[in-house]
Amino acid sequence: MTELMADAAARVSSLLAQMTLDEKLAQIVGLWEGEEGDAVAPLQGELAHTGPVADAMAHGLGHITRAYGTNPVDADERAAWLWDRQRFLVNETRLGIPAIVHEECLTGLNAWKAATLPTPLAWGAAWDPALVRHAAALVGETMRDLGIHQGLAPVLDVVRDPRWGRTEECIAEDPYLVGEVGTAYVEGLQSAGVHATLKHFVGYSASQSGRNFGPVAMGERTLRDVMLVPFEMALLDGGAHSVMHAYTEIDGMPVAANPALLTDLLRGEWGFDGTVVADYFGVAFLHLLHGVAADLGDAARQALEAGVDIELPTGDAYLAPLKAALEDGRADMALVDRAVARVLAHKAELGLLDEDFSGPPPTGVDLDSSAHRDAARRLAEESVVLLTNDGTLPLAADAGRSIALIGPNADRAQALFGCYSFTNHVLAQRPGIEMGFAAPTVLEALGGEGLGAVTFVAGCAVDDGDRSGFADAVAAAASADVAVMAMGDHAGLFGRGTSGEGCDRDDLELPGVQRALVDAVLDTGTPVVLVLLTGRPYVLDWALERCAAVLQAFFPGEEGAGAIAGVLSGRVNPSGRLPVTLPRSTGAQPYTYLHPALGGDGEVSNLSTTPAAPFGHGLSYSRxxxxxxxxxxxxxxxxxxxxxxxxxxxxxxxxxxxxxxxxxxxxxxxxxxxxxxxxxxxxxxxxxxxxxxxxxxxxxxxxxxxxxxxxxxxxxxxxxxxxxxxxxxxxxxxxxxxxxxxxxxxxxxxxxxxxx
Structure with missing residues (x-):
């Protein structure tokens, strides 16, 4: 191993010594072809573009950005495209160095027709690191087979305020649970030869008022004892190879420009020797959003000094602006050499310096195999949390029973998935294109359990004020033996959903008129089983008091509806436990169980902090x-x-x-x-x-x-x-x-x- 490391180091030094400035800069950027039209990253389309990728690759390339996950493309055709790009780099550039291909893999590989797992918040609810490790290994195998080298996951942000839209991407509010489950994901992904990328380093989830990109006010002690713990575990115990900086500014200092975090702590204290990649457009944001850099060249200088090795997803700052800053003496070439050496070492570790892509591209890769579906099913079943139950559940098989299935998430497959699923990430902007894999809805799954005759009424939409469907829902419930109400969120991006990146909330009531619909159905006197498909915990004290039973599922993935139906019937014995506190009120936020004495109830305030249900809560049909x-x-x-x-x-x-x-x-x-x-x-x-x-x-x-x-x-x-x-x-x-x-x-x- 020592000889191999020495050989790799010698090759990196040799390559670095041969490189021109343009070749060096090419190695520290990623390029994104075909991103136009679909907004899947913040401010996408508002920054400068480098032109056609084939033209920009003349001097080489560090990363190819999201080859499969930007548009609904056939995997075989895209693999052929990707192999052509890599062959160009090997055969048509002076040094012949292939690119690292990275892709999102937060809920499985983010590609058309690929298996979609439950969200990370559901991983936390399952409390099963071994199963998460197994699922991640399957995801990694698919990525490796498609020529993808680096996955942009897991998210190790610790939940601090569930109003934040990206809560669904997080694992838990406890740093140890996040670290344990997240480290398992790293181990699984990397066991397949795909490098994991820890994100978002660090503090992103503690934003002011739960607003995306909001500033963070946090002391160093809390940062170290809460926010940094999962990253430390995943790096030192899990051996993660890459870290992505957060968009966050902490006490006025953007992380992307903070050498105390990205160099002194990450590399000095922890000994990390991998690559730090930019969150998309994060280097440019030092100039455009944070206002700490005079221009893009200054932003590039600050990011390099801090320790950001690779600008993603384009070269807005690290190409022409950085070149100009180097030529006029505003930036230090030694910092460029440091970053290039790290990128080349990363490529050597992946075996890319010896890969010529002379063989044929992959074909027929099974993106949704039976193994994937089995892992998705097990994770979904283990993650459903039974919050309360007066004995109504489980529902025994009874052909004579009448069930009113009500709610906007009852017959909508999209309700099963998070914002980083391909379905809600890309296809939401491509109406008419099929998902390409099976994902039964709650209505379809419930019908297969033999529990009785099911009548479906939507009643309302997820997030509008239309109550015109209330009367039909109430009538259906009044004439039924039991009402099952499938309520909750719709995941999306940048305001296109009630949960997800850029979909923050200023309250924690169920979106739209959903609570009013539940109340109306409860008023019929028919027992109500409330099923929640959400990306965050909502205020549910009223539901826990009035409903016969309440199930919580955090976007449970392609097999999620079957898991929910199984819990309702008793085929699945619920075993999920809350990875986040169930809040008592929106005004009690931000709140975490992990607080000192004065963060809880006491005689010094008239306000109670007691949650509706505590962290770790969950019921079973066993005792x-x-x-x-x-x-x-x-x-x-x-x-x-x-x-x-x-x-x-x-x-x-x-x-x-x-x-x-x-x-x-x-x-x-x-x-x-x-x-x-x-x-x-x-x-x-x-x-x-x-x-x-x-x-x-x-x-x-x-x-x-x-x-x-x-x-x-x-x-x-x-x-x-x-x-x-x-x-x-x-x-x-x-x-x-x-x-x-x-x-x-x-x-x-x-x-x-x-x-x-």
Whole structure:
């Protein structure tokens, strides 16, 4: 391995020494052919373009941008196009270096007819890193077969305000859950030879008022202890090869121009040696939006100095403007050489320096194989959260039962997908073009469960004020034995949806007149089962009080409707747990369970912070009991913790429980959260059986940033419990002993579990 690394380093140095300025600049940009017409990136179409890609590649090229995911193109035809482009680079440019091809893969490969997984928020609700790793490996295999080298995922932003439209792209509000699941995605994708790109580094999700691109006001301690934790895990434990900077400005400093984050922390503290890529147009935004750069050449200089190696998706700043800045002395050539060397090293690691593309392009790649669908189904089934149930569910098979299926998301396949699905990302702007894969709606899936005669009435749209359908919905419900109401969001981009990038909300009520429709149906007296297909948690205290049952699904993907119907019928025993707190009111935001004492209820304010449902909440058709919770009474600060317990299924049906271990550091040199997730395990427990679970918590999970701004574990007492963040089903106290332990980059940041 050392010899291979030395050989690659020598080749990079040799290539760099031969390059002209134009050839160097070509290696640190991506180019995007065919992006015109479909707005799938912020301010797309308002920036300068480099002209036809074939002309721009004369000196080489760093990245080919979104070869498959911009337009509905046949995969075989696009692969042939891509191989032609790569052969041109190999055979018609002086140095013959192919380009890295990158593509979005947030909910599966973002390409026409490709399998579409549940959104990352659903991954968080499943609490199953092993399944996410498996699904990501399948996605990576498809990408590799199509000649794609780099995936722009996972999103490791920690949810801080669910009004933010991109909440659906995030995994959870807990940094450890985000890190554990996100690291699994990295491992899966990279096991197939496709490099993962962590985004958005860092702080993006903490924007003011939940507005996209909004400024962030956050102290360094919170940044380190919350926002940076998942990135640290995915880089140091998962070995991610690339990082994408955030559009964010933190305390007035845009990340894209911040060397303290992109160089000192990322490379100095953590030892990252991969590439930092720009979020689309992010370098130009230093001039156009942030106003910290006088022009695009100045923006290029600042980004290079900070540590942004590659400008995506075009060369608006790193081509002509940077060249001019270099020629007149405003920019340093050494910074260009540094970035080019990193790009070439990345290509060497991918094997691209030895790839000539002389063979035929791929054909017949199965974009939606049975393996993909099985992974999508399992993720969907595990991610559905049963929030409340008065015993109405599950619905037994009954041919004589009448079911009124009501709601705008009941017969709409698009309601199953997030904004980075190809369906809602691209096809939403191409009416009339088929999705190209099977995605049964809730109406279709429910009809296959044999639960009774189903009558469908939409009742209203997702997000308008039209109540003309209320009367038909009320009539259908009044004459039915049960009403199933499929409500929620429509994912889109830049205001074209109620959830998604650029689709922020200033309240957390269900969009449009949906709540009024639910209330009208509830007033009939017919039992109502509310099914939510959303990209964020909404204010639902009223629904939890009045509905017979409430199911939460976070855009559950192509197999999602079957998962929902299965939970309704009992074919699927629900096991999802909330990855985000269910808010009590919009005015209580921003809120997270991970808060110090004064962030919760108390006598100093008349306002309650108690949520409608806590982080980690979720019901099952099985009944689980915890016992024998035990740990040593003392543990060394440098050793971490080991906790053992039993989980017994006291019901007559098999089920899966998510064991959640929380802790509270009673006294700290800085304020500490009242609850903190330390470890978890998804455990399958047959009816009447008991499982023995052992959870191992490394020191990094107990650490925090102290007064000297170093991450430490202090001696002192901790309360530990299993349950949810708010509900303690069994608890124990442990005392950490010894000296203050400083946590470094060495050692794992991931807890582990064994089940017997």
């Amino acid at each position: 689980f009991a915890y016992g024998d919770l035990a740990t040593a009474t003392t543990a060394a600060t440098e050793a971490g913790l080991t906790v053992a317990l039993t989980v017994t299924n006291e019901s007559d049906r098999d089920g899966s429980d998510v064991v959640q271990l929380y802790g509270h550091d009673l006294v700290g040199q800085v304020t500490r959260p009242v609850a903190q997730l330390l470890a978890f395990a998804r455990v399958e427990v047959p009816a009447g059986a008991t499982r023995h679970v052992t959870l191992t918590v490394p020191p990094a999970r107990l650490a925090f940033t102290g007064r000297e701004m170093t991450r430490i574990v202090e001696p002192g007492d901790w309360d530990l419990w299993v349950g949810t963040s708010a509900d303690r089903e069994a608890s124990v106290r442990v005392t950490l002993v010894g000296d203050v332990h400083t946590v470094t980059a060495a050692g794992t940041r991931r807890s582990s579990a064994t089940v017997a």
